[in-house]
Amino acid sequence: MGKIPITLTGAEKLRAELQELKTVQRPAISTAIGEARAHGDIAENAEYHAAKERQGFIEGRISDLEAKLANAQIINPALLDADGRCVFGATVDLEDMKSGEVVTYQIVGDDEGDIKQGKVSIGSPLARALIGRYPGDVAEVKAPGGVREYEILDVKYI
Numbered sequence: 001m002g003k004i005p006i007t008l009t010g011a012e013k014l015r016a017e018l019q020e021l022k023t024v025q026r027p028a029i030s031t032a033i034g035e036a037r038a039h040g041d042i043a044e045n046a047e048y049h050a051a052k053e054r055q056g057f058i059e060g061r062i063s064d065l066e067a068k069l070a071n072a073q074i075i076n077p078a079l080l081d082a083d084g085r086c087v088f089g090a091t092v093d094l095e096d097m098k099s100g101e102v103v104t105y106q107i108v109g110d111d112e113g114d115i116k117q118g119k120v121s122i123g124s125p126l127a128r129a130l131i132g133r134y135p136g137d138v139a140e141v142k143a144p145g146g147v148r149e150y151e152i153l154d155v156k157y158i
Helices: 008-038 046-070 125-130
Strands: 004-007 072-075 091-096 102-108 119-121 138-143 146-156
Touching (some): 004 008, 004 102, 008 046, 008 072, 102 125, 119 125, 125 138, 125 146
Parallel strands (some): 004 072, 102 119
Antiparallel strands (some): 091 146
16 A cells, blocks of 8 residues: 555544544443443343444544554645645635636645535545646636636645
8 A cells, every 4th residue: 555645734633533542432432341241141232232333433443544644644735845836735726717716725635625624635636637737727627517627826835
């Protein structure tokens, strides 16, 4: 598995989630399993089975987060110097050529993408269309609703 790009902020969020799972949720579920066992026959104990299922989910998520962090290439956008080019971690101001609407997006890792917060995943059609372009360029994005054009107004590394 190759290195997976992630912003510094994204890596911090993954570490915080991992810490929460290991120090709070894992011990709590162990306690819940112990209490459910104390109720007697575990074959027909719904609390026990629900707790075991939750434990499996928590352990799977811990493994997933550890693998992602082990393979992460952490990038601090503030330290980038790409001569104004759109790269991973850059914050880009765009103008929709059809509607004239101006939007701002940061290009982030796959686990960080959240369009409502202005973060587009590196694997998204929009980010792929922007990578390597400069302010003044027009990016054509093949979206499910058809091709959309965006003019790149500004690129910042913040």
